[in-house]
Amino acid sequence: MAIELRIEENHALRIVRVFGEVDLYHSHRLKETITELAAVSRSGILLDLGAVGYIDSSGVGVLIFAKALCGKKGIPLRIINAKGPVLRVLELTKLTSYLPLAESEEVALHELERGWETGGG
Amino acid sequence: MSAAYSAAKLAIILVGLIIYITLRRTFPERSQPIMAGLLLLLLGRDLAYLAVGAYPLLPLGDVAFAIVLERWLTRKAGHGRRLIPWVLFSLVIAGVGAAELILDNGLPRPVYLLPPAVACAWVILQFYDVTADSVDNSRLIAEVRPAVGYGLFYAQVALAVFGHGSPPSQLVVYPLFYLIPIRILLGYFERGKQDSVEYVRSIRQESESLFSFMRRVSASMAGRADLETTLNVVLSSAMNDTGADGGTVWLLEEENKEEQPLKLRALQGVFPPPLAVPAAVKRSARNFERYLRSLSIAVGDTPIGQAALQRVALFIPDTVSDSRFAANTEREDLSYVSSFVALPLVHGPRVLGVLALVKRRPGVRFSERDFEHLQTFADYATLAIETVATYLELLEKREVERELAIAAGIQQQMVPEHLPESGAAEFAASAFPARGVGGDYYDVVTLNESLTAAIICDVAGKGLPAALLMVMVRTMVRFIASPQRDSGETLTLMNAALAGQLADGHYATVGLFIHDAQAGVLSYSNAAHHPLLVYHQASGRLAQYDTEGLPVGIEGEVQYTSRIIPVASNDLVVMYTDGITEALSPEGEQFGSARLEGLVRNVAAGGAAVTAEAVRSTISDEVAAFTGGARPHDDRTLLIMRVR
Numbered sequence: 001m002a003i004e005l006r007i008e009e010n011h012a013l014r015i016v017r018v019f020g021e022v023d024l025y026h027s028h029r030l031k032e033t034i035t036e037l038a039a040v041s042r043s044g045i046l047l048d049l050g051a052v053g054y055i056d057s058s059g060v061g062v063l064i065f066a067k068a069l070c071g072k073k074g075i076p077l078r079i080i081n082a083k084g085p086v087l088r089v090l091e092l093t094k095l096t097s098y099l100p101l102a103e104s105e106e107v108a109l110h111e112l113e114r115g116w117e118t119g120g121g
Numbered sequence: 122m123s124a125a126y127s128a129a130k131l132a133i134i135l136v137g138l139i140i141y142i143t144l145r146r147t148f149p150e151r152s153q154p155i156m157a158g159l160l161l162l163l164l165g166r167d168l169a170y171l172a173v174g175a176y177p178l179l180p181l182g183d184v185a186f187a188i189v190l191e192r193w194l195t196r197k198a199g200h201g202r203r204l205i206p207w208v209l210f211s212l213v214i215a216g217v218g219a220a221e222l223i224l225d226n227g228l229p230r231p232v233y234l235l236p237p238a239v240a241c242a243w244v245i246l247q248f249y250d251v252t253a254d255s256v257d258n259s260r261l262i263a264e265v266r267p268a269v270g271y272g273l274f275y276a277q278v279a280l281a282v283f284g285h286g287s288p289p290s291q292l293v294v295y296p297l298f299y300l301i302p303i304r305i306l307l308g309y310f311e312r313g314k315q316d317s318v319e320y321v322r323s324i325r326q327e328s329e330s331l332f333s334f335m336r337r338v339s340a341s342m343a344g345r346a347d348l349e350t351t352l353n354v355v356l357s358s359a360m361n362d363t364g365a366d367g368g369t370v371w372l373l374e375e376e377n378k379e380e381q382p383l384k385l386r387a388l389q390g391v392f393p394p395p396l397a398v399p400a401a402v403k404r405s406a407r408n409f410e411r412y413l414r415s416l417s418i419a420v421g422d423t424p425i426g427q428a429a430l431q432r433v434a435l436f437i438p439d440t441v442s443d444s445r446f447a448a449n450t451e452r453e454d455l456s457y458v459s460s461f462v463a464l465p466l467v468h469g470p471r472v473l474g475v476l477a478l479v480k481r482r483p484g485v486r487f488s489e490r491d492f493e494h495l496q497t498f499a500d501y502a503t504l505a506i507e508t509v510a511t512y513l514e515l516l517e518k519r520e521v522e523r524e525l526a527i528a529a530g531i532q533q534q535m536v537p538e539h540l541p542e543s544g545a546a547e548f549a550a551s552a553f554p555a556r557g558v559g560g561d562y563y564d565v566v567t568l569n570e571s572l573t574a575a576i577i578c579d580v581a582g583k584g585l586p587a588a589l590l591m592v593m594v595r596t597m598v599r600f601i602a603s604p605q606r607d608s609g610e611t612l613t614l615m616n617a618a619l620a621g622q623l624a625d626g627h628y629a630t631v632g633l634f635i636h637d638a639q640a641g642v643l644s645y646s647n648a649a650h651h652p653l654l655v656y657h658q659a660s661g662r663l664a665q666y667d668t669e670g671l672p673v674g675i676e677g678e679v680q681y682t683s684r685i686i687p688v689a690s691n692d693l694v695v696m697y698t699d700g701i702t703e704a705l706s707p708e709g710e711q712f713g714s715a716r717l718e719g720l721v722r723n724v725a726a727g728g729a730a731v732t733a734e735a736v737r738s739t740i741s742d743e744v745a746a747f748t749g750g751a752r753p754h755d756d757r758t759l760l761i762m763r764v765r
Binding site: 004006024025027031056057058060061062063064065066068092093094095098 | 374517518521560579580581582626627628630649651669670671672675676755
């Protein structure tokens with residue numbers, strides 16, 4: 001099972017919808033995509049993990065990487081739809097409050113928009 | 122009308138007939154019913170005129186001749202809609218002629234000249250409207266049209282000058298008409314001969330172009346294999362072979378998942394999609410390309426999606442008559458398409474995508490031969506794309522695996538050869554690496570005569586960065602752990618030292634306890650690893666202990682806390698990694714922490730007789746039995762301590 005990434009544009013925001021498995025063999029693609037997006041987008045990145053069936057520590061590493069990279073560049077980042085096995089892994093590694101998880105896409109979009117108004121992330 | 126005159130006319134007609142019959146006999150397979158019809162029509166006209174002598178028969182015959190000739194042309198050139206006005210027109214002429222016959226020459230002669238002149242002019246225009254490379258028969262048409270054009274033109278001029286019934290017209294002009302179908306028949310024979318020569322040549326060309334394509338694909342793979350290069354080779358080969366003006370390769374994101382859209386993966390030339398494009402996009406070629414690259418086509422939508430859905434090649438030689446190309450008809454527009462081909466890339470039961478080509482010059486079309494070639498070509502192209510994709514997947518795996526092998530070597534060297542023995546506690550540990558390597562690491566370090574530190578660690582990811590992080594953790598533990606620090610302080614320092622050093626996204630979960638034999642306590646701190654399991658013999662209770670904190674290596678500022686856990690003689694302390702609890706049975710069930718805890722409880726019930734090694738081997742064996750002996754997908758590491 002491979003990974004598939006679909007990138008959507010919502011105004012200046014980039015939404016990355018991740019499908020499949022974010023594991024040792026495939027997580028580097030997500031990392032590359034985030035790096036590329038972070039190089040061009042200033043307005044925000046939304047990571048949708050709703051269709052991720054499996055994530056391992058490399059995948060979690062990519063999420064941490066995304067947070068670190070976006071933090072460095074001042075790009076707002078939200079992770080949405082972390083559930084099932086994905087959420088369990090994040091809970092086990094105690095990262096649920098560290099990573100910028102949002103309840104839903106609407107909440108995330110709202111937060112990001114508010115972030116733009118106040119000029120922060 | 123003199124007898125000699127009639128005899129001369131009959132002789133000419135006979136010569137025409139003999140030529141026709143000879144040609145038919147010589148090349149029976151090339152006999153053309155329409156040409157035979159034309160000759161019979163002329164014969165009928167002339168015989169009727171000889172018999173009846175009514176002038177209107179001649180112009181009527183000419184109009185009929187022009188109509189049949191145009192019918193032949195439209196059939197050969199593939200556009201048949203223009204005939205209808207001429208059927209109506211000829212009916213009007215026939216009506217006028219019939220009236221004329223009945224009224225016996227009531228009209229002035231110029232009236233008869235007009236209809237055949239207009240009809241012939243129309244046919245000539247039609248003949249010259251066929252572009253040289255648009256249809257397969259266009260070469261035949263191009264060859265015969267000077268004869269048709271000049272023949273009809275001069276015949277009409279001569280008839281206008283001499284009149285229908287005059288001897289020059291009867292003896293010279295009218296017999297000229299016979300030459301037109303005969304010229305066309307000769308053209309057929311000529312083409313027939315050339316066709317067989319060309320057929321051989323086309324087969325050779327076909328195989329050469331396929332060979333050259335395969336060579337180009339192999340060459341592109343020999344360098345740095347990537348799908349994009351291969352797709353571009355496919356596209357440029359297909360475009361070269363057919364003279365296309367634009368081409369695209371669309372692939373399904375995930376093979377054969379038809380609910381997914383087709384995405385543009387390669388583009389060359391100008392390729393207008395068969396759909397209405399926003400006006401703003403059409404202003405510049407750059408915008409157009411950008412628009413195209415962002416476009417997704419659902420399977421089943423547009424002729425491109427149709428080809429993917431039905432797995433049938435789609436050929437639209439002339440887009441003018443196709444409603445699906447309603448948005449592509451404006452000649453001056455970037456979205457103009459004159460001819461279109463879409464080929465599904467089908468590999469066994471799977472559809473990989475669609476190869477679509479366009480021509481975008483008015484009147485210029487793909488030929489049947491182009492289409493046939495492309496269908497064969499698509500098979501080879503699919504094979505090439507599939508091979509490269511498989512190869513790339515393999516390569517990616519192999520690169521990862523080579524790195525894993527190196528990392529495995531590093532990891533192997535870090536496994537402690539002997540665990541320290543003390544009068545206060547005994548240790549047992551094992552690491553069963555996943556497919557040669559994982560990110561697990563454990564260590565037991567004696568700090569002084571009373572204090573012993575034990576650590577278990579699961580490094581995120583695998584491969585070299587993970588192995589390096591493992592080396593760093595090991596070094597740090599041995600460097601930082603000291604009798605002066607409790608477990609929380611040790612982790613806090615270790616994390617602070619590691620956090621700035623690691624590549625982004627690298628981290629490790631760490632469980633650390635320091636056993637104080639004199640005080641009879643454990644100082645335990647956890648950086649997001651599995652909680653510590655302690656079996657207290659006195660109460661017969663298996664307890665779980667945990668502390669707050671992120672994995673190490675992420676944030677430098679984290680303060681880890683310690684938890685003091687009293688332990689007594691024969692208590693069992695168990696640390697483990699994901700590989701144990703996430704071990705899968707052949708049915709796909711996880712081993713789970715409940716099963717692990719139950720197992721520890723059972724073994725520990727043995728009391729003082731239970732060694733650390735017995736606990737370790739029992740858990741290892743149970744997990745192995747549970748998985749049916751399958752190789753683990755993650756390291757299975759266990760670290761057991763028994764208090765003496």
